[in-house]
Amino acid sequence: xxxxxxxxxxxxxxxxxxxxxxxxxxxxxxxxxxxxxxxxxxxxxxxxxxxxxxxxxxxxxxxxxxxxxxxxxxxxxxxxxxxxxxxxxxxxxxxxxxxxxxxxxxxxxxxxxxxxxxxxxxxxxxxxxxxxxxxxxxxxxxxxxxxxxxxxxxxxxxxxxxxxxxxxxxxxxxxxxxxxxxxxxxxxxxxxxxxxxxxxxxxxxxxxxxxxxxxxxxxxxxxxxxxxxxxxxxxxxxxxxxxxxxxxxxxxxxxxxxxxxxxxxxxxxxxxxxxxxxxxxxxxxxxxxxxxxxxxxxxxxxxxxxxxxxxxxxx
Amino acid sequence: xxxxxxxxxxxxxxxxxxxxxxxxxxxxxxxxxxxxxxxxxxxxxxxxxxxxxxxxxxxxxxxxxxxxxxxxxxxxxxxxxxxxxxxxxxxxxxxxxxxxxxxxxxxxxxxxxxxxxxxxxxxxxxxxxxxxxxxxxxxxxxxxxxxxxxxxxxxxxxxxxxxxxxxxxxxxxxxxxxxxxxxxxxxxxxxxxxxxxxxxxxxxxxxxxxxxxxxxxxxxxxxxxxxxxxxxxxxxxxxxxxxxxxxxxxxxxxxxxxxxxxxxxxxxxxxxxxxxxxxxxxxxxxxxxxxxxxxxxxxxxxxxxxxxxxxxxxxxxxxxxxxxxxxxxxxxxxxxxxxxxxxxxxxxxxxxxxxxxxxxxxxxxxxxxxxxxxxx
Numbered sequence: 001x002x003x004x005x006x007x008x009x010x011x012x013x014x015x016x017x018x019x020x021x022x023x024x025x026x027x028x029x030x031x032x033x034x035x036x037x038x039x040x041x042x043x044x045x046x047x048x049x050x051x052x053x054x055x056x057x058x059x060x061x062x063x064x065x066x067x068x069x070x071x072x073x074x075x076x077x078x079x080x081x082x083x084x085x086x087x088x089x090x091x092x093x094x095x096x097x098x099x100x101x102x103x104x105x106x107x108x109x110x111x112x113x114x115x116x117x118x119x120x121x122x123x124x125x126x127x128x129x130x131x132x133x134x135x136x137x138x139x140x141x142x143x144x145x146x147x148x149x150x151x152x153x154x155x156x157x158x159x160x161x162x163x164x165x166x167x168x169x170x171x172x173x174x175x176x177x178x179x180x181x182x183x184x185x186x187x188x189x190x191x192x193x194x195x196x197x198x199x200x201x202x203x204x205x206x207x208x209x210x211x212x213x214x215x216x217x218x219x220x221x222x223x224x225x226x227x228x229x230x231x232x233x234x235x236x237x238x239x240x241x242x243x244x245x246x247x248x249x250x251x252x253x254x255x256x257x258x259x260x261x262x263x264x265x266x267x268x269x270x271x272x273x274x275x276x277x278x279x280x281x282x283x284x285x286x287x288x289x290x291x292x293x294x295x296x297x298x299x300x301x302x303x304x305x306x307x308x309x310x311x312x313x314x315x
Numbered sequence: 316x317x318x319x320x321x322x323x324x325x326x327x328x329x330x331x332x333x334x335x336x337x338x339x340x341x342x343x344x345x346x347x348x349x350x351x352x353x354x355x356x357x358x359x360x361x362x363x364x365x366x367x368x369x370x371x372x373x374x375x376x377x378x379x380x381x382x383x384x385x386x387x388x389x390x391x392x393x394x395x396x397x398x399x400x401x402x403x404x405x406x407x408x409x410x411x412x413x414x415x416x417x418x419x420x421x422x423x424x425x426x427x428x429x430x431x432x433x434x435x436x437x438x439x440x441x442x443x444x445x446x447x448x449x450x451x452x453x454x455x456x457x458x459x460x461x462x463x464x465x466x467x468x469x470x471x472x473x474x475x476x477x478x479x480x481x482x483x484x485x486x487x488x489x490x491x492x493x494x495x496x497x498x499x500x501x502x503x504x505x506x507x508x509x510x511x512x513x514x515x516x517x518x519x520x521x522x523x524x525x526x527x528x529x530x531x532x533x534x535x536x537x538x539x540x541x542x543x544x545x546x547x548x549x550x551x552x553x554x555x556x557x558x559x560x561x562x563x564x565x566x567x568x569x570x571x572x573x574x575x576x577x578x579x580x581x582x583x584x585x586x587x588x589x590x591x592x593x594x595x596x597x598x599x600x601x602x603x604x605x606x607x608x609x610x611x612x613x614x615x616x617x618x619x620x621x622x623x624x625x626x627x628x629x630x631x632x633x634x635x636x637x638x639x640x641x642x643x644x645x646x647x648x649x650x651x652x653x654x655x656x657x658x659x660x661x662x663x664x665x666x667x668x669x670x671x672x673x674x675x676x677x678x679x680x681x682x683x684x685x686x687x688x689x690x691x
Contacts, residue, residue, distance in 0.1 A: 213417035216384055219404045220411045221431030221482070231430075235421050 047295075054288035055081040065284050085289035095273065095290065099297060102270040105184065105259075106252035109191035110199075113248045114241065116192065117199035121240075122233075124200070125207035136204070139197050151190060151261050158186050158262070182264035190258035191248075198247035206240025207233075242305055250298050270294055325549075326359040327535060335360040335518055336381070336486065340390035343376050343542075350376040352542035353390070363512050363519040365529035367565075368539035374522045375414075377539075378488050381520065382411045395485055405434075410484035414491040416475035418463040424450065424474050425459040431482045449477040452511070469500050476508075480515065487512075489521045493528060505531050526566050530554070538562050554613075559691045563611040570612045570657050576602050583628075583683060586610065590655040595628045595683045602690070609689045616685035617659035619647060619671055620678050627680040633657065638673045645670060649679055 020026065056065035057080070072078045089095045124135045142150060157163045158180040165177040180186055210233065218228040256271030263269070270290065277287035326332040334357035343351040351373040358364045366374040379385045380392060383404035392399045394408060410431070418427050425446055432442035450456045453473040463471055472492070479487055492508070493501045509532060512519050523529050529536050530550045537547045538561075546558045557563035560571055574588030584598045586608065594610060602608065623630050633649035636656070646660045657679060663670070671677055 211415070211417065213413050213415050214419060216382075216404070217411070217413055217417035217419070217478075218430070220382060220384075220409070221478070222405045222434035223430075224405055227434065232419060 050288045050291055053284050054085055054286075054292050055083070056285045057082070057084070058283045058285050063284070064282050085285050086293070088286060089289055089293060095270075098268045098270045098273045099293070101268040102253050102294075103297070105187060105191070105267075105269060106249050106255075109188050109195070109252050110245050110249045112188065112192045113196055113199040114245060117196055117203055117244060118241075120196075121200045121203035121207055124204050125210070139200050139204075143197070147194065148257065150194070151258060154186070154190055154193065154262060155181060158189070181262065182267075184263065184267055186262035186264075187259050187267055187269075190262045191252050191255060194258065195248040195252060198251075199244040202243035202247065203237065203240040206237050206243075210236055239309070242309070246302065246305070250302070253298055254294055324361075325534075327357070327362075332359060334358060335362075335395060336520075337393045338377075338381075338390070339393075341377070341380060341387045341392060342389040343373075343380060343385055344388045349542050351380070351387075354542075354544055356537065356544065356547070358518065358520065360518055361516050362534045363509065363521065363532055365533035365536045366520065366522045366539055367524070367526060367529040367536050369524055369565075372539040373542035374539045375490060376542075378411075378490055378520065378522045381486070382409055382488050383407050408485040409488055410479040410482055410486075411488040411490065412475050412479040412492050414494060416463075416471050418471060418474055418478070420463055423460050423462055424455060424466070427463070427474060428478045428481050431478065435482065446477075446481060449481045450474075453477045469496055469504070472496060472504070476511075480511070480517070483515070484517060486518045486520065489519060491523055492521060493525075494523075501528070502531075508532065530566070538565060540565075556687060557611065557689070560609055560611065560689055563687065563689065568614050568658055570614065570659075572610050572612075572655065574608055574610060576604050576606045576608060578604070584688075586688075590651070590653045591629075591631060592653070594686065596686045596688050597683050599688055602688070606690070611687040611689055612681060612685060614646070614658045614660040615644075615662070616681060617657065617661075618680045619649070619659055619661055620680065621671065621675070623678045624680050627678075628683055629686075630678055630680040631657075633677055633679055635671065635673055635675045635677055638671075640670075647671070647677075649677060651679070 017027075020030070052068060053065050056068070058064060059066055066080050068079060068081065070078055070080055120139070124132055124139070127135055155162070159165075160177040160179065160181070162181070164180070165174075168174045169177065214232055214236075215228055218232045219225070223231065254271050254274075255269060256275055259267045259269040259272055260275075263272075274287055274290050274294070277283050277290060281287075336356070336358040338354055338356040341351055341354045341356075342349065354373075354377060356377075366377060368374045376385060380387050381394070381399075383399065383402060386400070399407065419430065422430065425443060428446035428449055429439075429442040432445055433439070437445075447456060447459065450459055453476060455470060455473055455477065458466060458470060458474075463474065466474065476492070479489075493504055496504060505528060508519075521529075521532055523532075533550055535547060535549050536553050538545045538553065540561055546553060546562045548556075553562060553566050557566065557569075563569045564571065572588050572590050572594075574586035574591075574594060577585040577587045577593070579585070579598050579602075582598065584596050584602070586594045586596055588594055588610070591610075596610065618624060618627075623632075631651050631653075633651045635647055636650050637648040639646040640663075642663070644660050644662045646658070649657045649659055651657060659679060661671075
C-alpha cells in the first residue's frame with residue numbers, strides 16, 4: 001500500500017498522469033493500447049488489405065490485381081469491386097470440397113488428439129511433483145526442434161522403406177511394405193503429433209485445479225473410480241477440453257505443411273488450395289477470397305462456443 | 316421410538332460391551348514420517364466421538380483411514396465386526412463430511428445430496444424425494460435448485476451434512492465440520508449436530524482442533540498428539556482428571572507446577588515445590604517418596620480472598636497484576652511472592668459485591684482435592 005502511494009506521489013508519475021488526463025487517457029487505456037496496436041497493425045490492417053484484394057480481379061501486372069480506384073473512359077473516378085470471386089468459390093465444387101475436407105480432417109484429428117491427450121494430461125496432473133515437471137518438459141521438448149524437421153522425421157518413419165515398414169517386414173508380420181506416406185492417415189498422424197501439446201497443456205492446467213477432495217467425496221458416496229470420472233472429472237474439465245480442442249482444430253483447418261509433405265495427391269485441404277492459388281495460379285483475388293472464407297469458417301465455431309460458455313456462466 | 320443414545324447408556328463404562336468400531340495397532344507412515352502410531356480405539360454404537368488435537372497430530376489421517384482414503388501401514392480397522400482392510404471407500408458403510416465440504420460445483424444442491432443415493436442404484440424419483448426430505452431437515456429446501464457457489468458458508472455446510480447423512484451411513488465421519496463457520500453460527504450448529512445425531516442414532520466421529528467444540532459435542536474425547544492418543548475419556552474426565560501435562564494444558568486453562576513427593580499420611584500427601592513451597596494433595600498410593608510429579612490446577616479452583624481463610628491447608632499471598640471482567644466471571648493474574656504467576660478466576664455471583672481488583676494484595680487458597688497430581 002505504502003509503496004503504491006509513494007509511486008503515485010512521485011513527480012514523474014504525477015506529471016504523466018496529468019498529461020494523460022489532459023488527453024482524456026487513463027492508465028488502463030495505456031496498458032490496453034499496446035496489444036490493441038499490435039492487433040491493429042498485424043491483424044486488422046492485413047485483413048482489410050486481403051478483403052480489398054478479394055474484391056478485385058486478377059490481371060497480369062504487378063501487383064497482379066485490379067486497382068480499387070480507376071479512371072473510367074469518361075474521366076470520372078470509379079470503384080472496381082465485385083463479389084465475383086466469392087460467387088466463384090461457392091459455385092466451384094473444388095473449393096467446397098476442400099473446405100469440407102479440411103473441416104473433416106481437422107475434426108477427426110482433434111478427436112484423436114483429445115483421446116490421446118486427455119489420459120496424458122490426467123496422468124501428469126496426478127503425478128507427484130518432481131515427476132510432474134519432467135513429464136511437462138517432455139511434452140514441450142519437441143518444440144525445441146524445428147517443426148519442419150519433425151515432419152520430415154515422420155516421412156522417414158512412414159515411407160515404404162522407412163523405419164516402421166522395415167521393422168514390420170523384418171519381424172515377419174507383413175510381406176510387402178504398407179503404403180502409409182502420402183495418405184490421409186499420414187496427415188492425421190502429422191496433425192495429431194504436432195498439435196498434441198496444445199491439447200495437453202490446457203487440459204493439464206484444468207485438471208491440476210481439480211480438487212482431489214471432490215474425487216474422494218464421490219468415492220465416499222459410493223461411486224466407483226469409473227463413475228467418478230464420468231460424473232465429476234469429465235464435466236469439470238469441460239473448459240479444458242474446449243480450450244484444447246480449439247487450439248488443435250483452428251490451426252489444423254488451415255494446415256499447409258503437413259498435408260503438403262505427408263498427404264497424397266488426393267488429400268484435399270484448404271491450405272494447399274490457398275497456396276496453389278497464390279503461388280501457382282498467381283490469382284491473388286481468389287486466394288484472398290479463400291482466405292477470408294476460411295477465417296469466417298474458423299471464427300464461427302469459436303463464437304458459437306463462446307456464447308455457450310457465456311450462457312453457462314450466467315446460469 | 317427414540318433410539319438408545321450412547322450419551323445416556325455410556326456403553327464404554329461396562330466391561331465386555333461390544334464396540335462398533337475397533338481400531339487395533341493402527342499405524343500410518345508417509346515415508347519417514349509416522350502420522351499415526353499404534354493406535355487402539357474402541358467406539359460404541361450411537362456415540363459422538365471427538366478426536367481432538369492440534370494440526371498435524373494425526374487425527375485427520377486416522378479419520379481418513381476409517382473412510383478408506385488411506386490404508387494403515389500396520390494394524391486393523393473393524394467396523395460393525397467387518398474387517399475393512401480390503402474394502403475400498405465406495406463400499407464402506409461410512410460417509411464423510413469434508414472440511415472443505417467438497418460439494419460438486421457443477422451440480423445443484425439437490426443433485427449433490429441425491430448423488431450418493433443414485434450411486435446405490437435408487438430410482439431417480441425416489442432419490443430426489445429422499446434428498447428433498449434431507450434438505451428439509453437441514454432447512455435448505457428453498458435452495459434445492461441452486462449451485463453451491465450461490466450459497467453462504469453456513470448453507471454449504473448444511474448441504475455437506477445433508478449429503479453425508481442421506482445414505483444413512485452406519486458411521487459418519489466429520490472433518491472439522493464447523494471450522495469454516497463464524498463463532499455464533501458454530502455454536503448454533505453444534506447443538507443442531509447433536510440433535511441430528513440423537514434423532515438418527517448414527518455413530519459420529521468428529522475431528523476437531525477446537526477444545527470447546529469437542530467438550531460441547533462429544534460423548535467421549537480422544538486427545539491426540541504426535542500420532543498417539545494421549546487420553547480417551549468423557550469430557551468431564553478429560554477436564555477434571557487429565558492423565559498428563561499435555562492433556563491438562565490442551566483442554567482449558569491450567570496452572571502447572573512441579574514438585575517432589577515428600578511425605579504421605581493416610582489422608583494427605585505433601586509435595587515440596589520450588590514455586591509454591593509445601594503443597595498438600597490427596598494421597599496417591601502408587602507414588603514413591605522423592606518422585607518427580609507435577610500439580611495441575613484449574614483457575615476456577617482457587618479461592619481469592621483479601622484475608623487468609625481460616626483453616627486453609629494450601630494458601631499463598633500474592634499481588635493482582637491483571638484482572639479481566641468477563642461478565643459471568645472475573646479472571647485474575649496473581650503474582651505470588653515466589654514469582655510464580657497464577658491464573659485464577661471467580662464467578663460473579665452477586666451484583667453488588669465489592670470485587671477484588673487490580674493491584675490488590677490477596678490470598679489464594681486451594682483445597683487439596685482441587686489439585687490433580689500428574690506423573691508425566
